[in-house]
Amino acid sequence: MIINTNLKFIVFLLLSLYSCKKRDVQPQQPLLEGQWRLVAAKSTTPGVNSEIRDTQIAIFQQQDYRILVNDLQLNATTYRMELTETITGKKWKIITANSQMSYVQIVNDSLYINRTDDDEENALIYVRVQP
Numbered sequence: 001m002i003i004n005t006n007l008k009f010i011v012f013l014l015l016s017l018y019s020c021k022k023r024d025v026q027p028q029q030p031l032l033e034g035q036w037r038l039v040a041a042k043s044t045t046p047g048v049n050s051e052i053r054d055t056q057i058a059i060f061q062q063q064d065y066r067i068l069v070n071d072l073q074l075n076a077t078t079y080r081m082e083l084t085e086t087i088t089g090k091k092w093k094i095i096t097a098n099s100q101m102s103y104v105q106i107v108n109d110s111l112y113i114n115r116t117d118d119d120e121e122n123a124l125i126y127v128r129v130q131p
Helices: 002-019
Strands: 033-044 056-061 064-069 072-086 090-098 101-107 110-112 124-130
Touching: none
Parallel strands: none
Antiparallel strands: 033 056, 033 124, 056 064, 064 072, 072 090, 090 101, 101 110, 110 124
């Protein structure tokens, strides 16, 4: 009886430890498809944002990426998404046809695009205009 109880305890303990094992959680790939309007541009100075004077729209359609400024196309290229390891964890990045790279994430329905993996530095912040 004591052996049976001890065996149950050991099995319970092993199952508990296994269930608490840290899993390598992958961040979900952001759903970029659609149109996004630029609403803020964070600077490297904390609390300071650059003023947005023009209407700037980022359009993601399949693997195409376009930037419109006041309804004029400023840039058009193709892109791909890649998951990368950074100092602060795994993050998604956009790599364009001309090898430019930016980190992307969607937080509270806002799209953050950064040149570095620092979420607070030089972020362009967009809101979805249409899916």
